[in-house]
Amino acid sequence: MFRLFRAAVICLTIGLFYGCASFDGARLPPSDSLKVPLHNEIGNIPFFPQTDYQCGPAVLAMGLAWSGVRTTPDTVAPEVFTPSLKGSLQSAMVGAGRRNARVAYPISGMTALIKELAAGHPVIVLQNLGLSWAPVWHYSLAVGYDLHDRIIILHSGKTARKQLSLDVFRRTWARSDYWGLLILPPDMLPATAQEDVYIAAVIGLERARRWNEALAAYVTALNTWPSSYAAHLGMGNCYYALGDLNGAETVYRGMVFRFPEKGAAYNNLAQVLAEQHKYPEALAAIRSAIRIDGAFADEYRKTLDEIKAKMKTEDY
Amino acid sequence: MINMRSAEKLFIPVRIILVIAMLGLMGPHGGASAAIISTESAVQADPADQARSDIRKVLERAEIRDALMKQGLDAAEATQRVDSLTDAEAVRLANEIEKLPAGGNALVVAVVAATIVFLILLFTDIAGYTDIFPFVKK
Numbered sequence: 001m002f003r004l005f006r007a008a009v010i011c012l013t014i015g016l017f018y019g020c021a022s023f024d025g026a027r028l029p030p031s032d033s034l035k036v037p038l039h040n041e042i043g044n045i046p047f048f049p050q051t052d053y054q055c056g057p058a059v060l061a062m063g064l065a066w067s068g069v070r071t072t073p074d075t076v077a078p079e080v081f082t083p084s085l086k087g088s089l090q091s092a093m094v095g096a097g098r099r100n101a102r103v104a105y106p107i108s109g110m111t112a113l114i115k116e117l118a119a120g121h122p123v124i125v126l127q128n129l130g131l132s133w134a135p136v137w138h139y140s141l142a143v144g145y146d147l148h149d150r151i152i153i154l155h156s157g158k159t160a161r162k163q164l165s166l167d168v169f170r171r172t173w174a175r176s177d178y179w180g181l182l183i184l185p186p187d188m189l190p191a192t193a194q195e196d197v198y199i200a201a202v203i204g205l206e207r208a209r210r211w212n213e214a215l216a217a218y219v220t221a222l223n224t225w226p227s228s229y230a231a232h233l234g235m236g237n238c239y240y241a242l243g244d245l246n247g248a249e250t251v252y253r254g255m256v257f258r259f260p261e262k263g264a265a266y267n268n269l270a271q272v273l274a275e276q277h278k279y280p281e282a283l284a285a286i287r288s289a290i291r292i293d294g295a296f297a298d299e300y301r302k303t304l305d306e307i308k309a310k311m312k313t314e315d316y
Numbered sequence: 317m318i319n320m321r322s323a324e325k326l327f328i329p330v331r332i333i334l335v336i337a338m339l340g341l342m343g344p345h346g347g348a349s350a351a352i353i354s355t356e357s358a359v360q361a362d363p364a365d366q367a368r369s370d371i372r373k374v375l376e377r378a379e380i381r382d383a384l385m386k387q388g389l390d391a392a393e394a395t396q397r398v399d400s401l402t403d404a405e406a407v408r409l410a411n412e413i414e415k416l417p418a419g420g421n422a423l424v425v426a427v428v429a430a431t432i433v434f435l436i437l438l439f440t441d442i443a444g445y446t447d448i449f450p451f452v453k454k
Contacts, residue, residue, distance in 0.1 A: 095401055
């Protein structure tokens with residue numbers, strides 16, 4: 001009996017909840033108000049059956065492979081799996097997505113899940129297949145649904161296209177506070193994308209030093225939110241990180257025109273100009289930033305001092 | 317068995333060195349250069365709090381790194397995992413990491429408990445509240 005139980009324990013992950021405390025849309029509204037097809041299944045997702053406890057790497061590898069990254073569970077395992085925990089932490093799934101140059105976008109709730117699946121985006125879900133006090137944590141990849149038959153279709157464990165009743169699935173998913181994750185190429189926006197959440201996901205790509213992909217993702221953001229200050233600044237900062245001072249300068253120049261009340265753009269413009277030895281313009285820019293003042297006032301003054309010091313050493 | 321508290325004490329010097337190293341590497345806003353204001357700090361909800369919270373964030377990153385290394389990851393991998401998180405994510409993870417289970421190993425208790433848990437889960441599976449056993453039709 002014990003062995004049977006152990007065999008059933010497909011994989012254990014530790015439930016460090018990733019702050020998806022929102023219960024909005026946890027339950028599914030009537031299907032006609034969702035404005036999605038009654039049935040959809042994403043076809044072109046490779047299936048990697050998991051080995052012992054390795055549901056995290058298997059599911060992440062499937063998500064990455066769908067998004068165009070050539071990989072296998074064995075390749076991603078060192079980036080997500082924690083051997084002593086016999087599981088994969090959610091933060092490691094997010095981080096590994098970024099380290100593989102993909103936007104890791106968190107979603108929560110049944111409505112968002114169905115909308116993403118309807119848009120053709122597979123969703124990594126963390127389920128607790130057991131009970132809150134006897135948890136059996138398990139990652140699956142949601143690949144489809146049928147609202148008429150009320151089923152969800154999962155690549156889960158050793159089973160491809162496992163069909164599970166929506167109600168049973170919702171109960172197992174609710175125990176992780178409906179923790180879901182999209183792994184998207186940087187030119188693809190989530191169907192349920194919110195500006196601040198998407199920007200935060202792209203900042204994660206910057207953190208992982210994937211500047212090219214972060215740049216592409218900021219462009220994707222600007223296609224939908226053309227007046228996003230953060231996406232503009234991020235774009236400039238990515239160019240700067242890539243060593244493209246011209247590109248960065250162009251973006252920051254556009255920004256000081258478009259967001260004249262924001263000092264950070266002036267500050268970064270001043271820095272980029274100074275690095276190109278365009279000192280008079282750099283001084284003008286940083287003085288504008290200091291006039292605007294605000295939270296980064298100390299930084300602006302530091303930049304000014306640095307520019308002055310540079311001018312001195314170069315006898316400008 | 318070393319208890320968690322004394323193990324943590326052992327790590328204090330390591331942590332201090334790490335924090336100093338990370339502070340040196342990161343600069344005031346974690347960007348590539350001190351003079352460029354990063355996207356991350358520009359969108360932070362409470363920039364007025366910046367200076368103080370930066371130190372806290374670095375501490376939290378060091379804490380997570382320590383915790384991951386205690387779980388058997390090597391230093392390079394632990395660092396890379398922490399580095400791929402935003403500040404907000406790192407703070408959240410640091411707050412949660414204390415909840416990592418201690419992992420008791422009383423075998424007899426485990427076997428008895430497993431039997432009881434098996435029966436309960438079998439029942440909840442049949443009722444459609446859990447999804448453990450493949451032989452229970454859902």
